[in-house]
Amino acid sequence: MIVQIAGLITLILSLTIFAVAFFVMRGARERVPDGNKVVYKVRKYYAMVLALVLLGTFSTTLLYTPYKALADTTPAAVVKVTGHMWRWEMEREGAPGPVVVPQGATIEFAVTTSDVTHGFGVYDDDGHILAQTQAMPGYTNRLRMVFDKPGTYHVLCMEFCGIMHQNMVASLTVE
Secondary structure, eight states, X not given: OHHHXXXXXXXXXXXXXXXXXXXXXXXXXXXXXXXXXXXXXXXXXXXXXXXXHHHHHHHHHGGGOTTHHHHTSOOXXXXXXXXXXXXXXXXXXXXXXXXXXXXXXXXXXXXXXXXXXXXXXXXOTTSOEEEEEEEBBTBOEEEEEEOXXXXXXXXXXXXXOSTTGGGOEEEEEEO
């Protein structure tokens, strides 16, 4: 439900921006020497084409956001994540010890922080980023993922949070 509302708000705001730009462009009258009138006419059409391409791209890609498919699923496991300077604390609900999650199931990360803003990024063993969200004080972001392959995945901080930022690493196992 929230994903659909966010998509609709994004579409409405994009349309508003394009409408304002169109009316500003339409109402602007340049005082140009006679030799440069063609340049200003062509610029106007380029701007309109650009606006149409951007509007088409925004409206098309909103239908294929990666989190929309997982928004209505019930997670098989919830992992509580709290960022601290300069470490991650991760705990799977109902399973003490190292975090182990099932392969092919929807996993929800409930991400927050106790101090400053951190970037919660999930990486595979090859160093490719799979998903990310912000860890913010006083707020819990929920990130849902499905791990297709078993193995060890790494959590890195993506937001510079101080002198020991580079040591802010954790891992989880997918079986």
